[in-house]
Amino acid sequence: MFHEEKKEGSPRFGKLHFPVGLWINSPKKHFAKLGRRWPSVGSIKSTSSDTASRSNETVELRQPTKNKNNRHKRLSNIFHRGTILMTGSISAGSAAGRWASEKKLSDIIDSVPEDLVELSSQKNLPGILKIFGDDISSGTNYKSVLATPRSMARELVKEALERYAVADSDIETFVLCDVVGRFVGHEGEWKMEYLRIVGDHERPLVLQEMWKPKVGFSRRFEIRRKQEVENIPPAEDIETAEEKIKEIGDKQPENQQDKNLGTTLGIEEVASDLQPLMLWMANSMELLNFVQRKILDMEKEWESEGTSQDALLSSDLEACEESMALLDEVIMYTFQQCVYYLTKTLYAALPALLESNPFTDPSSLSDVGELNNMPEGTRGTLAIYQATLDLTRECELHPDLVSQTFGYLFFFSNASLFNTLMEKGNGEPFYQWSKAVQIRTNLDLVLDWLQGIGLGDIASEFFKKLSTTVNLLCIPKTSLLKLSWSSLRSEYPALSSAQLNHLLRNYHLGVGRSHPAAWDPPEEEKDEITNTDIFESFTDHPPLILPCDNFRMQISQPMSNDAFHKQLCQLRRFVWDLEQKSLPANQRSLYRVENSQ
Structure with missing residues (x-):
């Protein structure tokens, strides 16, 4: 559904190159709903009360259908009011940028006359819909049919085809299409830009x-042959999420190693920009759970009654399956982009953990519970973690997705810091006890602080490689000289042979002092060490596992929140007004908010 960033841009390590964010390669390969459970963040401390209801039932997850060729036909059975315009597109060109976001009618201001925006209807002819049929009859531009807000596409297709004198037996071979295009050239030739089956x-x-079409584009309804339309290559409409992603990306330089390209955004601004994405992710997760439950209930009911599914119910079921597939993709894409921009921000803050000396900071190391009391070298990284946690709470993200968000951030932090540490060994003396103690102190401050907010278990798991490396370098020089290669390999199994050899070869023993022979690897391992990369890969991230329980909302239950009920009634009133305004005055009904449930 969404555009995926090209894998060729993914950072590779010959020498160390800091990535500009965590790349989630081949999301379909790593996207799993079942399997290993992540450490829970149910114990994360919160200063706000959580009154949302949670369900502890385990939900059996149904695999969505993989057949997307006819998605545009089936989704309409669920989304009757046009939200499908964002999905299931069929296009002769790119679909992106053709549809405006959903707005209240009073907020839509067209820069061209309405007659040139909605080519199938006019204000002075209410109830008359023009349906164009150039492919049916080249000599006829359009046919007019009577329509009301309750008229469905199939009814209008049948009526229009009767006016085009098409035989009843051929009616099923035609479909109504929602077409967006514009007039080009001096003669005003109509050029289709976007087409979708209604x-x-x-x-x-x-x-x-x-x-409404975007400024400069017009819409009209056309009748086309179904086979012809379905043979047009599909193009996905990704504007809703993609435009927000582009807006965020334009604010950050693509390569932050070049300081001339721009200034790194502060975490406050990044968190503000990411809020819509995280809200989409949180809401999509709740909706996916709701649809899954409904499908399971429907299937169990049919099985218990022993009744066969009629055509309409089967269509609804298929539409639900397709909506599940779309929600899957929304969750993956928004998760990927949130992690990407958070790690880009982390990139600028992480090096201070290796370079700063916490013992020279005026802050007292005995009183570092509050973020403001932390040494300056750790404060930047922790501020990003804190802002991320605040954002997940504000958006009420599912606890399992909160765990995995921080899992990815910690994975990136560990790999980035470890690779930087490996690179620094090639320069001036860096691998020595005094420097290692400073890094160990900074790392302990970070881990202790994360433990205090309930993320200690997840952090310990993902910082294991860096922590092991720093522990090795913290061994006093006199003690380290007494250890052999075999003993170090057994005591530090998290390090590969190539990584351990790199640390020992570049350990600073003092001017003129050579490394002991006991540090030399066995002959049979030397070829492997020479040909093995010492850097951690950013492509070995854990898979995204969708939760199956502990959801915040029970959508099918009665609403107990008066404020939410009031907003829902306002939304219903808005939709009701849209339908009623096109009807004659004597056919309009009164809308009673108090009767809405």
Whole structure:
């Protein structure tokens, strides 16, 4: 559904090159719903009360269908009011940038006359819909049919085809299409830019009210042969999330190693920009759980009754499966992008953990519980972790996704710091006891602080490689000289032979002092060490595992929150007004908010 960043840009390590964010390569290969459970963040400390209801039931997860060729036809059975315009597109070109975001009608200001925006209808002819059929009859531009906000696409197709004198037996071979295009050239030739099949149960007049083409584009409804449209290569409409991603990306330099390219954004601004993405992720996760439960309940009911599914119910079920597939992709994409921009921000703060001396900081190391009391070298990194935690709480992200978000951040932090440490050994003397103690102190301060907010278990798991390396370098020089290669390999198994050899070869023993022969690896390992990379790969990140329980909302239960109920009633009133405004005055009904449930 969404555009994936090219894998060729993924950082590779010959020498150390800091990545500009955590790359999540081949998301489909790493995307799993079941399997290893992440450490829980259910114990994360919070200063705010959580009144949201949670369900402890285990939900059996249904695999969504992989057949997406006809998604545009089936989703319409679920989303009757035009939200499908964001998905299931069929296009002759790129779909991105053709549809405006959903807005209230009063907020939509067109810079061109309405007659040039909605080519299938006019204000002075309410209830008349023009359906263009150039492919049916080259000599006829369009046919007019009577339509109300409750008229469905299949009804209008049948009526229009009767006016085009198409035989009843051929009606099923045609579909109604929602087409966006513009007039080009001196003669005003119509050029299609975007085409989408309108589902049989969608209501064209409601679509017109809920969605408008962007400035410079016009819309019209066309009848086309189904086979012809389905053979057009699909193009995914990704504007809703993609535009926000581009907006965030434009604020950050792509390569932050070049200081001339721009200034790194502060974590406060990054968190503010990422809030919509995390809200989409949180809401999509709740909706996915709701749809999964509904499908399972429907199937169990059919099985218990022993009844066969009729065509409409089967269509609804398929539409639910396709919506599950779309929600899967939304969750993956928003998770990927949130992690990407958070790690770009971490990149600028992490080096201070290796370079700063906590013992020269005026802050007291005995009173570092509060972020403001932490030494300056650790404060920047911890501020990013704190802002991320605050953001997940504000968006009410599922606890399992909170765990995995921090898992990715800690994975990136560990790999980045470890690779930097490996690179520093090639320069001036860096591997020595005094420097290692400073790094160990900074790392302990970070881990202790994370333990205090309930993330200690996750951090300990992902910082294991860096912690092991620093522990080795913290061994006093006199003690380290007494250890052999075999004993070091057995005591520090987290380090590969190549990594251990690199640390020992570059350990600073003093001017003129050579390394002991006991540090030399066996002959049979030397070839392997020479040909093995010492850097950690950023592509070995853990898979994203969707949660299956402990959801915050029970969408099918009665609402107990009065404020939420009031907002829902306002939304219903807005949709009701859209339908009623197109009806004659004597056909309009009164809307009673108090009767809405």
